[in-house]
Amino acid sequence: MSTVLLDGTEQLINGLMYGCFYALIGGGFTLLFGVLRRFNLAYGSTIMAGAYAGLIPVYLFNAPVLVLFVTTIVVSVLVGLLVEFCCFRFLRKGHELAPLMTTIGMLIVIDETIVYLTDAVGFKYPAPFGDESLALGPFLIRPDYLAILVVSVVSFSAIFYLLYRTRFGRAMRAVAERPDAAQILGVSVRHVNVLTFVLTSALAGIIGFFAAVSVGSARPEMAAWLTGKGLVVMVLGGLGSFPGAIVGGLALGVLEFEAVWFLGSSYRDILAFAILFLVLIVRPGGLLGTRTA
Amino acid sequence: MRRSLICGAAGLLAAFLLWPGWAVAFEGEGTVRIGGMWPLSGPASFFGKAAFGLASLAVDEINEAGGLVVGGKRVKLALYSQDEACVAEQGLAVVKRLATVDKVLFSLGPGCSSVAEPVFGTLQKKLDDRSDTGLQLLFFTDIATKFGLAKLSPWAFRNTPDEPGMYDFVVKYLKEKHPDFKTVMVSYESDFAHSAATWNIALKPALERHKHHQVVEVVDWRWLDNEFGAQVTRLRKANADIYFSLTHTPSTCPSLRELKRQRVRPKIVVGITSLAGTEVLQQCPDVAEGVIAPSNFAPITPRAKQVADKAWERYKADSNIHSVPAYENVHLMKGLIEKAGIKNTEESLLSDRRKVRDLLATVGTFQGVVGKITMRPEDDPVKPRDVDKDLLLVQIRSAKWDIFWVPDHLKQN
Numbered sequence: 001m002s003t004v005l006l007d008g009t010e011q012l013i014n015g016l017m018y019g020c021f022y023a024l025i026g027g028g029f030t031l032l033f034g035v036l037r038r039f040n041l042a043y044g045s046t047i048m049a050g051a052y053a054g055l056i057p058v059y060l061f062n063a064p065v066l067v068l069f070v071t072t073i074v075v076s077v078l079v080g081l082l083v084e085f086c087c088f089r090f091l092r093k094g095h096e097l098a099p100l101m102t103t104i105g106m107l108i109v110i111d112e113t114i115v116y117l118t119d120a121v122g123f124k125y126p127a128p129f130g131d132e133s134l135a136l137g138p139f140l141i142r143p144d145y146l147a148i149l150v151v152s153v154v155s156f157s158a159i160f161y162l163l164y165r166t167r168f169g170r171a172m173r174a175v176a177e178r179p180d181a182a183q184i185l186g187v188s189v190r191h192v193n194v195l196t197f198v199l200t201s202a203l204a205g206i207i208g209f210f211a212a213v214s215v216g217s218a219r220p221e222m223a224a225w226l227t228g229k230g231l232v233v234m235v236l237g238g239l240g241s242f243p244g245a246i247v248g249g250l251a252l253g254v255l256e257f258e259a260v261w262f263l264g265s266s267y268r269d270i271l272a273f274a275i276l277f278l279v280l281i282v283r284p285g286g287l288l289g290t291r292t293a
Numbered sequence: 294m295r296r297s298l299i300c301g302a303a304g305l306l307a308a309f310l311l312w313p314g315w316a317v318a319f320e321g322e323g324t325v326r327i328g329g330m331w332p333l334s335g336p337a338s339f340f341g342k343a344a345f346g347l348a349s350l351a352v353d354e355i356n357e358a359g360g361l362v363v364g365g366k367r368v369k370l371a372l373y374s375q376d377e378a379c380v381a382e383q384g385l386a387v388v389k390r391l392a393t394v395d396k397v398l399f400s401l402g403p404g405c406s407s408v409a410e411p412v413f414g415t416l417q418k419k420l421d422d423r424s425d426t427g428l429q430l431l432f433f434t435d436i437a438t439k440f441g442l443a444k445l446s447p448w449a450f451r452n453t454p455d456e457p458g459m460y461d462f463v464v465k466y467l468k469e470k471h472p473d474f475k476t477v478m479v480s481y482e483s484d485f486a487h488s489a490a491t492w493n494i495a496l497k498p499a500l501e502r503h504k505h506h507q508v509v510e511v512v513d514w515r516w517l518d519n520e521f522g523a524q525v526t527r528l529r530k531a532n533a534d535i536y537f538s539l540t541h542t543p544s545t546c547p548s549l550r551e552l553k554r555q556r557v558r559p560k561i562v563v564g565i566t567s568l569a570g571t572e573v574l575q576q577c578p579d580v581a582e583g584v585i586a587p588s589n590f591a592p593i594t595p596r597a598k599q600v601a602d603k604a605w606e607r608y609k610a611d612s613n614i615h616s617v618p619a620y621e622n623v624h625l626m627k628g629l630i631e632k633a634g635i636k637n638t639e640e641s642l643l644s645d646r647r648k649v650r651d652l653l654a655t656v657g658t659f660q661g662v663v664g665k666i667t668m669r670p671e672d673d674p675v676k677p678r679d680v681d682k683d684l685l686l687v688q689i690r691s692a693k694w695d696i697f698w699v700p701d702h703l704k705q706n
Binding site: 007010011014018112115119120121122123124127131132133140142211214215216217219220221225256257260261264265266 | 334335336338339342483512513514515517518519520522523524526527542543546547550553554555556572575576577579580
């Protein structure tokens, strides 16, 4: 195999694995948007809050990584419920843009609280998957990225099962499509909304854990980065389309890795946004979204 | 009820605004106001808070010793600090506040070179030029390290590392001590003025000047990036003897970890000057073990140890290459303020600033925490109003910064 092809393939593998991580972020944003038809810009902060909080038992009691992982998920769910209560529950119908402002406000509040409590210093995260890459033929594979791949497949399968094979999933889809009709048929829209927040916040906990593990620290600037990537993936894949978020995430991951390798890091975001721009011109609804979305 | 509430609130506001306390001139406070603008929030706040802590310690020491004598009266120093957050726009806003609202005699900071550049751009370009309406506020900078910043205005002075000199020494040192290490690879942060300047203005010319090393790979990333795989693969393929990691802790730690993952093992790793603090030790002491950094500060003298301990005890402030100059600057300025013959009134503020500026321009050599520091004159063609000071090389050993090399005259201490 030629060097260029080898290099390209290595970046493709890394990009796909990292793309799974983007797909998880985009999936969280998409699920919330799909059900509520509103943007939650505080989702990145929910992820960051969980990542920081997960470290508390580690630093205080030298707790094992499993406790860190569970704490991250639990705290993310609690923060997610707080966001739902403060930013969504009391907003009147017909004010779809209002949550943009309330969740931006919440994003700033959570960010600044963490900056205040931590002096904006990153906190070292454990490396549960080790610091050595695995050699697969000519390629080096990061073990944490491999873990992200596995966790993503498990998470996506679980979410698909939940959406299409359970009573709650049916209720979620009903609320997403026709909330008024669903309510007439006895579905509690508020109940579904709250449970959607619980589900996506648990996903936020998983994302927070892997985001911090992959960088080696929980850092205050995580929120802005995660929010940016999540929104790009959601729009690229198609607003409200969960399979679209997966495709969008994978596409973004591959695109970024290949761009950095072949063109340099300066071209990473330029290329990603240029592709996003093109997709939106050709398919305004995103890769797997509806044309009218 | 509602009307009376509104009336009450308006009354309170009016009373607040008309309260004579607002109008009390600062000379009546028995203080000399000095300012400081550092990144006190955001990703660069580690350095800003450390500099603020060291400046506060110097102010405490001066005030505890009785303050300073101005116009025959004993007055205290009062530090007015503002957060520039490493954001240029915020820096431009707070410099106006320091100059016109806080009415400080001079200011320490800024912290980030990307803030210092536009802030110094707003200062007067030519002294005594009436057509130049630039701000006449003296800056004595401690952190913003990018080469050549003090050239932007005669009101800008810096006690910051001389990076071209430092990296010239490092290259020369490596050439002499390890003549067999010939290949070099470099990483820097393309969106961080200090990092990019360290490569382009300090290290690259030094490597070219000494004509010994061959640069086989240069990669860049952004300082808050999260993924370094592709760039580190390039470094892996380059497999150079020496790796210059000219990046700051937020990207240094994950990139060094990625180097370890990809089994890249350069024989020597040299970091950026800013690395020589405790932040890297908190975040990734394991992967940073063995990294060497040029610095101007390490607790190698009794005085340096005392200052570092005191700063940590009182303010939990890290004494490092960027924060200790804030301490040195305040102590130097105390003496200058006493000598300058300022009136310390609101009306005399502009002329007071000028007197202190002119005196600072004539300082020459003064005592720093580690050794002597020399301020270059205004007409210096290369680095006007910048300093020369002792260079040390420090290395991370067993998760602590340790001395790697010091000049002979400091060894005797």
